[in-house]
Amino acid sequence: MIRIHPLSLPRRRALRLAAGSALAAPMLASGMARAADEWPTKPVRYIVVFPPGGPTDTLSRIVCQALSELTGQQFIVENKAGSGGNIGAEAIARSAPDGYTIGLYTVAAHAIAPTLYAKLPFDAAKDFTGIAMLWSVPNMLMTRLDFPANTLAELIATVKANPGKYSFASSGSGTTPHLTGELFKQLAQVNLLHVPYRGSAPAHQDLLAGQVDMMFDNIPGPLGLMRGGKVKGFAVTSKERHPAVPDLPAMAELLPGFEITSWGGICAPAGVPPAMIERLSALCRKALESPSVKEAFDKQGATRTWMSRADTEAFRALDEKRFAPIIKASGAKVD
Numbered sequence: 001m002i003r004i005h006p007l008s009l010p011r012r013r014a015l016r017l018a019a020g021s022a023l024a025a026p027m028l029a030s031g032m033a034r035a036a037d038e039w040p041t042k043p044v045r046y047i048v049v050f051p052p053g054g055p056t057d058t059l060s061r062i063v064c065q066a067l068s069e070l071t072g073q074q075f076i077v078e079n080k081a082g083s084g085g086n087i088g089a090e091a092i093a094r095s096a097p098d099g100y101t102i103g104l105y106t107v108a109a110h111a112i113a114p115t116l117y118a119k120l121p122f123d124a125a126k127d128f129t130g131i132a133m134l135w136s137v138p139n140m141l142m143t144r145l146d147f148p149a150n151t152l153a154e155l156i157a158t159v160k161a162n163p164g165k166y167s168f169a170s171s172g173s174g175t176t177p178h179l180t181g182e183l184f185k186q187l188a189q190v191n192l193l194h195v196p197y198r199g200s201a202p203a204h205q206d207l208l209a210g211q212v213d214m215m216f217d218n219i220p221g222p223l224g225l226m227r228g229g230k231v232k233g234f235a236v237t238s239k240e241r242h243p244a245v246p247d248l249p250a251m252a253e254l255l256p257g258f259e260i261t262s263w264g265g266i267c268a269p270a271g272v273p274p275a276m277i278e279r280l281s282a283l284c285r286k287a288l289e290s291p292s293v294k295e296a297f298d299k300q301g302a303t304r305t306w307m308s309r310a311d312t313e314a315f316r317a318l319d320e321k322r323f324a325p326i327i328k329a330s331g332a333k334v335d
Contacts, residue, residue, distance in 0.1 A: 039099055039276050043074040046266075047103030049088025051081040051199035054171060055220035055300070056264050059135055060104055062296045063266075066287035081198050084174035084334075085109035086120060093127040097271030102280070105130050105267035105312065108175040111319040115327045116174040117334045129272055130316055132284040133265040133307035135297065138238035139180045140222040140245070142231040143214040144207055152235045152254055155214075156188045163191035169203040169215040172196050173334050176262040179323060180216040180237055182330035187255040207231065218262050219244065220300035237261070244301035263305065263319075265312055281309050 048060045057079065064075035080088035089109035095101035110124045141152070149155040159166050170178040173196045185192055195212050197203035200221045207215050208230055219236065223244060226233040235251045236242045237260045251258035266284060268277065287293055288304045297304050307315060
């Protein structure tokens with residue numbers, strides 16, 4: 001079953017929207033409805049704000065394949081990586097609001113970056129239309145195979161006894177893996193060197209080569225590496241243990257209050273016609289209900305988490321407020 005988030009529009013706002021709709025010109029409404037029914041009539045460009053091969057890229061491609069099958073039009077994935085997802089997010093924001101350029105709505109660029117970065121080339125609240133939430137995933141802590149610890153308690157003790165000796169990789173400054181590491185440093189009271197990469201895939205390569213000691217990453221990436229016997233898994237960052245790796249503890253079992261979850265959805269530049277947005281939102285929900293998408297998400301350890309446009313945008317705003325104190329406490333800031 002798809003998790004439907006309980007957030008909803010306040011009643012007064014909903015009534016105002018309903019009243020405004022009743023006053024709209026019938027001809028305009030009819031034209032918008034026809035445009036929505038016909039959309040898409042050509043291929044749709046979908047911008048992933050991280051490199052190919054990472055968890056968000058994999059999940060995005062699963063959804064785009066399902067949308068292509070539902071509409072009969074190609075949803076073409078284009079990767080625009082860099083600056084913790086901000087380069088790709090800017091490309092989405094600057095695109096024409098015609099419904100034919102959409103992209104990844106991500107916690108990194110849209111909820112974390114507004115606090116972490118001194119200056120951004122976009123306004124996370126005003127320059128995007130959040131269309132639908134698609135998934136949520138916890139992060140996992142993994143290490144190189146020869147790391148001198150086998151449990152989370154041993155890992156914390158090892159790092160604590162060697163301040164500044166060990167490093168942790170992330171998929172970029174301002175991503176949830178980065179903030180997971182910062183929260184780990186705060187709650188475990190350890191000193192680790194952060195090494196940011198331009199996405200998960202290159203960070204995985206250096207972890208396997210022993211260039212970094214450990215990594216926090218969205219669970220789909222570590223799952224494959226751990227199942228292949230290439231890394232050690234230590235813990236997940238969800239509030240409770242994750243069904244994909246029930247033998248791994250939740251961080252909160254040793255570090256009370258530790259909980260970080262990453263999410264991803266679809267967004268468009270501001271100004272896309274509302275009827276078109278509603279059609280795409282409905283198509284996203286239908287895609288998530290597909291047995292093939294369910295199977296693929298389960299394999300990746302991702303939870304299908306559909307939300308409406310209004311709830312998606314409200315959730316983004318709430319997460320921006322939730323991450324702000326973690327960022328400020330860590331002292332992390334990007335000019």
